Amino acid sequence: MTGISILKERKKQIYQKGAEPFSITCGKHSLAGSVSQRACVFCGSRVVLYPIADALHLIHGPIGCAAYTWDIRGALSSGPELHRLSFSTDLQEKDVIFGGEKKLYHALIDLIHEYKPKAAFVYSTCIVGIIGDDVEAVCKKVSRETGVETLPVHSEGFKGTKKDGYKAACEALFKLVGQGSVDNISPYSINILGEFNIGGEAWIIKDYYKRMGVNVVSTMTGDGRVDDVRRSHGAMLNVVQCSGAMTYLADMMKEKYGIPYIRVSYFGLEDMSKALYDVAEYFSHNPEIMTCTQELVRYEISRIYPELQKIKTAVKGKRAAIYVGGAFKAFSLIKALKYIGINVILAGSQTGNDADYEVLRDMCDKGTIILDDANPLELSKYIIEKKADLFIGGVKERPIAYKMGIGFCDHNHERKTPLAGYSGMLNFAREVYLTVTSPVWQFAR
């Protein structure tokens, strides 16, 4: 039974390349009852700020929002691990009636006293928006009394989509930017924005820049530290990966501090190399950087090339479906998959915009399905119709793929394996190889 009918209101969010002139609707609030795979504004903020390891993250609301995000991400820290704990004001009925400000205040004072964080983020969840707590005022008071900067994050779940949560997070970060000293920052220095150190990815990338002779002032927010963010305005260039989440901050930094930015992706050989070359290009007045970069790229690629070729022979011709959060990730994934000989038959995202989907259309082969804000029924319908062998997505997509008897590869914030950089590409190819060539599928068909 693949005869799953598409909801009338959703038809415009689905496009099949070649069948019709391009038009896709996106950026809409999810349709009620559609079983969207999306989360909420809070989710967006939490994802972006999560990896700041020496900050306190307090979730102001009833227990669920905090409980479901406890230690969920693969964001590693080389030092403090405060971000891996889950703090909540755990609002109760009387707080809902009489307001939760007092509770918030005491919780903050107590937590700051106990954990001595460098700064504190307070996330407002849905009902805080309704009961009208003045979170801003409480934060101010706590900052004043404790000397620890306490920043409200306006992330009430219903007030938009995950994208609005990214924006709220950027606003909170931007308040920190500019506070620290910019002494001793090299003229060849960058900030990395939108890199969250999943499985240690930021470490891989930072190592590349270091070998090029480029200094990384701050990574926002992978293995993040409050003080690094505070001095990030001293960098010469912002390098934005995962642009959906962080372009907003880059724009603000450009306006206020005149720091230009470039967009990059660290995923796949092509995009990874371009990310390094673009930075080298920017610092072209120091030709040594370019020389080091060329050497690095050559060395790294030749290291993984033989194994990638072997994998390519094994997986060539398989068909993949991609459904990820941001559209930029989808672009890189398509290129990386093509590199190992895999065809993409479905590509979709939770938060793409018009321009993103046009790029997707241009990249995809004829017949490819492009989806905005999909749901499990649509995803499985096209997996069957297009005979996918592999699904690339997040935790909520995994059981859909497995139930339909096809391979799966995780590509979201919750994974624990680094997929960025050259070694990350090899990890990715290996994972694809392991899942599509597993002998278990003989029992599935």
Next chain:
Amino acid sequence: MNIAEKQEYTATKNACKLCAPLGASLVFKGIQGAVPLLHGSQGCSTYIRRYLISHFKEPIDIACSNFAEETAIFGGGANLKIALENIRFQYSPEMVGIATTCLSETIGDDVPMFIKEYKDMHKDLEIFPLVHVSTPSYQGTHMQGFHAAVQAAVNDIADGKNGKDSTLINIFPGMVSPEDMRYLKEIFKEFNLSHMMLPDYSETLDGPLWKEYQRIPQGGTKVSKIRNAGSAAASLEFGTILACEKQSAGRLLEKKFDVPNYSLGFPIGVNETDKLFKVLEQISGIPMPRIYAQERGRLVDSYVDAHKYVIEAKAVVYGEEDLVCGLVSFLSEIGIVPVICASGGKSGFFKDRIAEIIPGCKEKNIQIIDDADFTDIENAAKELKPDIFIGSSKGYSAARRLNVPLVRVGFPVHDRVGGARLLHLGYRGTQQLFDRITNTIIEKRQESSSVGYSYM
């Protein structure tokens, strides 16, 4: 102000509980053809889906009425109706279970009225049952949400129109595993009893691969069976704490349709399982079938064989209140001392019930903590030097820091495979727990031994 002063309030640090709509969604996943619908904003349903998926490793579709800013101001009636229409179109459900979230509760949406309006819109159609349960998390944990949903389903659907059936038993197992549910059904069969088990997610959340895509996984309690619940000869309800609550599905059926209700603890360990079998013998008039007598015999035999390895071992036990009560009863039978009994629940009955279950609780200096979070549990455990942690995966980070092995039971088990296939109940479930716990203790001793003997 001096921030070193002791505060009157502290935040919840690493919660040992989840929110109410999660429990309700789980119940609705155990009813045939049902789609759970959360009335509120998108994040809650997505997070809950994601959380359940990590334990069950199955597709879990939970719809949402997707509040936006205007909805939060003007109310969720229109969104709820759109959601119901879309679910009807996409899923052709046999039932929709509507659970409210904190948000819709706070703005005071009148869901029963919306449901009535929706039904009025569709006078021409035979609209599927719509079960509504009120589940604001600020009033209770996922357990309250779970029991409230069971009760709401019975309350809204059971009609008692079909006379009496002396071989039909209602069973309300509580939040147990799919494997537990399969085992219970097998027991009923051996006693020649038919049953209505609510919920029953033994197939919907632990099923085979699909040849074709299923909009709603097969299996679950049939709505027609719930309708018939008033005809049963008796209801069995598991849960020491549930028995203390003001209301329950079993008691509701007793009041409405004169169905006698038996309140039992979770049947874990010999004593509590014996009680279950005694009731079954009484209702069916059939003595304990040989296979269970054998299971019981083997369990007791293994208790004897291994008693020296477990006696006076110190355990930290945590999780849902009813599960902890069951586990503690079992551990006390074999001489393991549950030095910490903790739950994130706060029914108010936990401390007294545990104290009743453990003889000489005070003298043994046993700590019973309700409304606990994992920071409380870890702090208490630090001083007590336990030999073992018994509870969900959420205790892993604490256990790891204290270098104590963890035996995973209950929900969630999301850092191992097979969480859905853990058996906890009955002689057979106890046997599996007993073997796992005992072997974990032995393994720990073996590993820390300088000799590493390999014979017992």
